[in-house]
Amino acid sequence: MAAALKNNVEDTKHAALSPRLKGRENAKDTLCRNVTIYGKCRYEDKGCAFNHNIERSTSESGQSDSQSKKTLNVDSPSFTPSFLSPNGANPSGKPSAGISPKAASAAPFMPKAIISRSSNATPLRQDARTPDWALADVQEFVPRRAQESALTNENEIPVTHNFETFQPGPAPNPYLDHGMNGAAFFQSNTGFQLPVQYHQYAPIGHYSSNLAPYQRTVHDLFIPNDLREEIQKQLAATLQTLPNSQLPSHIESYHSLVPLDTNQKSSAIFGGYTSWVYKAQSSTNGHYYALRRIEGFRLTNELAIRSGQAWKNLINASVVRVVDIFTNRGFGDSSLFIVTEYHPLSKTLAEHHHIGQNWQRPARSSKDQVAEPVLWSYIVQIASALKTIHSSGLAARVLDPSKILVTGKNRIRLNGCGVLDIIQFDGNSAVPLAQLQRQDLVNFALVILSVGSGTADAGTNFARSMDMFKRFYKPELQNTVVWLYSAMQNQDKTIEQFVTLISNQMITAFNAALHTDDTLYSELSREVENARLVRLMAKLNFINERPEYEHDRAWSENGERYYLKLFRDYVFHQVDAQSRPVVDLGHVLTCLNKLDAGTDERITLISRDEQSCFIVSYRELKKGVESAFQDLLKRSGPLR
Numbered sequence: 225m226a227a228a229l230k231n232n233v234e235d236t237k238h239a240a241l242s243p244r245l246k247g248r249e250n251a252k253d254t255l256c257r258n259v260t261i262y263g264k265c266r267y268e269d270k271g272c273a274f275n276h277n278i279e280r281s282t283s284e285s286g287q288s289d290s291q292s293k294k295t296l297n298v299d300s301p302s303f304t305p306s307f308l309s310p311n312g313a314n315p316s317g318k319p320s321a322g323i324s325p326k327a328a329s330a331a332p333f334m335p336k337a338i339i340s341r342s343s344n345a346t347p348l349r350q351d352a353r354t355p356d357w358a359l360a361d362v363q364e365f366v367p368r369r370a371q372e373s374a375l376t377n378e379n380e381i382p383v384t385h386n387f388e389t390f391q392p393g394p395a396p397n398p399y400l401d402h403g404m405n406g407a408a409f410f411q412s413n414t415g416f417q418l419p420v421q422y423h424q425y426a427p428i429g430h431y432s433s434n435l436a437p438y439q440r441t442v443h444d445l446f447i448p449n450d451l452r453e454e455i456q457k458q459l460a461a462t463l464q465t466l467p468n469s470q471l472p473s474h475i476e477s478y479h480s481l482v483p484l485d486t487n488q489k490s491s492a493i494f495g496g497y498t499s500w501v502y503k504a505q506s507s508t509n510g511h512y513y514a515l516r517r518i519e520g521f522r523l524t525n526e527l528a529i530r531s532g533q534a535w536k537n538l539i540n541a542s543v544v545r546v547v548d549i550f551t552n553r554g555f556g557d558s559s560l561f562i563v564t565e566y567h568p569l570s571k572t573l574a575e576h577h578h579i580g581q582n583w584q585r586p587a588r589s590s591k592d593q594v595a596e597p598v599l600w601s602y603i604v605q606i607a608s609a610l611k612t613i614h615s616s617g618l619a620a621r622v623l624d625p626s627k628i629l630v631t632g633k634n635r636i637r638l639n640g641c642g643v644l645d646i647i648q649f650d651g652n653s654a655v656p657l658a659q660l661q662r663q664d665l666v667n668f669a670l671v672i673l674s675v676g677s678g679t680a681d682a683g684t685n686f687a688r689s690m691d692m693f694k695r696f697y698k699p700e701l702q703n704t705v706v707w708l709y710s711a712m713q714n715q716d717k718t719i720e721q722f723v724t725l726i727s728n729q730m731i732t733a734f735n736a737a738l739h740t741d742d743t744l745y746s747e748l749s750r751e752v753e754n755a756r757l758v759r760l761m762a763k764l765n766f767i768n769e770r771p772e773y774e775h776d777r778a779w780s781e782n783g784e785r786y787y788l789k790l791f792r793d794y795v796f797h798q799v800d801a802q803s804r805p806v807v808d809l810g811h812v813l814t815c816l817n818k819l820d821a822g823t824d825e826r827i828t829l830i831s832r833d834e835q836s837c838f839i840v841s842y843r844e845l846k847k848g849v850e851s852a853f854q855d856l857l858k859r860s861g862p863l864r
């Protein structure tokens with residue numbers, strides 16, 4: 225059986241080589257395509273090796289027809305002629321046809337042969353001469369010397385007569401090719417667009433570890449543990465529910481309320497109103513939101529709600545986005561609800577830095593101190609938020625460590641904005657906007673002072689807090705706080721001026737943000753590969769060990785599925801010389817990657833009783849997996 229399979233591989237290889245040889249030998253019997261298209265070939269006397277005699281060609285075509293149909297040639301469906309100069313435009317400067325945009329956005333090629341063959345798969349014991357897997361045969365053709373047929377006439381299509389199968393080796397790496405057009409195609413040197421090879425894998429992004437290969441652990445292959453743990457905790461918090469809760473079952477379209485703060489307190493920040501925050505799920509779109517309830521608020525003027533609506537349009541990475549505002553009696557009283565985006569497991573800046581909790585602990589030592597770069601990062605983020613808010617004709621008004629959320633490492637967002645616009649709506653007698661905006665700058669200074677000195681009452685004890693602050697931070701930071709704090713005295717101070725003053729720090733923060741972005745992107749690229757392999761493993765497990773098809777010849781141990789089962793053993797159930805299980809994740813990943821790529825590498829699969837032995841290539845295994853999976857789909861109905 226193994227020999228049959230081996231011969232089969234040899235035969236198909238030979239079959240794949242022969243069209244190339246024949247194509248070259250028979251050039252003089254093949255009608256030149258320039259003659260077909262233009263009636264004449266301008267290279268006829270300049271060495272074009274093809275036939276320019278229509279009659280001769282016609283008389284001979286009958287005889288060679290059957291052959292040409294068998295081999296792959298210019299009439300093969302996937303061939304697209306290259307009109308092109310390398311940049312994709314023809315010499316006239318007009319856009320070239322190339323692959324049409326429609327074709328370029330087409331789904332990746334899926335060989336029909338596999339699907340149609342799968343239902344009547346033949347057991348390998350009967351000399352199963354399965355045609356070689358279709359991907360390489362049908363689709364991937366490039367002209368061998370496309371560059372030789374340089375264009376001299378803008379109306380003439382260069383015709384390249386020699387074709388050979390696309391060899392993945394020397395082809396340009398699609399991931400490095402800057403001419404990539406869309407996600408699925410890239411422009412090769414020859415002007416052809418070829419589908420990206422989805423199975424290719426290369427670690428992208430920076431790699432800073434100095435570990436030797438033997439020191440690398442399996443964790444190197446996956447998203448870092450702490451990041452995964454953080455994300456998992458956030459997901460768990462998002463999905464958390466409160467069974468038997470006394471809370472209303474829903475508020476408008478929001479249900480499954482879970483309180484996010486537990487201590488009842490009336491905050492001076494919201495004009496003496498008590499505020500509560502709940503996590504809730506929207507029945508409209510299934511997303512999770514934070515609902516801030518202002519208890520006992522009675523709406524006396526419709527315009528008040530409208531004044532808060534402007535916040536719905538305010539988008540800044542450092543502001544918690546307002547989604548909806550309404551009043552509701554679901555809690556048995558009249559309450560105002562401000563719905564915002566939900567940031568799982570976030571804490572307030574006051575909670576995060578234990579501001580005002582010094583009664584529990586000794587006065588801040590330099591060890592507890594918030595590092596200066598972190599403070600600068602906060603300053604840059606708050607400045608960015610205020611710039612957007614002020615230029616939208618609004619003022620934050622609520623700017624306090626107890627209302628700024630820490631949503632990630634050194635990532636903060638202003639929260640509670642817009643609430644005062646509604647509950648302190650004053651109509652015509654409102655405080656001028658410019659004054660509110662200057663107050664924002666003063667509050668900004670107090671936030672930084674509070675965080676830096678660890679005191680909650682920096683506003684009432686400015687001098688004392690400043691003294692502590694000076695002990696830990698450099699003059700540049702001290703001056704920044706003083707500049708902001710004096711905004712009330714100097715009517716000209718604006719957030720725009722402030723932003724120009726801290727431009728150096730903004731560059732530093734921007735650079736750090738780009739580094740974070742790069743790191744996360746690089747982590748993401750690893751997970752993309754994992755997702756691919758998980759899908760492949762799922763396919764393998766769908767196929768293997770199906771007792772319900774035990775007596776079905778197509779699924780029997782003698783059939784094609786048999787070597788897939790042995791492959792499963794080869795990947796996962798290897799034992800060493802002492803019959804101890806080999807647990808080698810590297811081996812599993814390598815095998816699965818090769819399977820996904822369908823490489824020509826052959827492996828030896830031996831049955832557990834050591835009575836059967838197969839020599840089979842990954843290419844054939846891949847074909848077997850696809851065929852079995854498609855068969856399974858047909859039997860099981862649509863994929864869920």
Ligand SMILES: Nc1ncnc2c1ncn2[C@@H]1O[C@H](COP(=O)(O)OP(=O)(O)OP(=O)(O)O)[C@@H](O)[C@H]1O
Nearest residue numbers: 484485491501514564565566567568570571572626
């Ligand atoms: N959008 C949100 N997403 C996730 N959690 C939030 C959100 N808004 C608030 N929280 C959480 O809800 C809790 C209460 O928030 P709140 O703004 O009421 O702060 P607080 O410390 O209770 O302030 P106060 O003393 O003024 O009531 C905080 O722990 C905060 O992290």
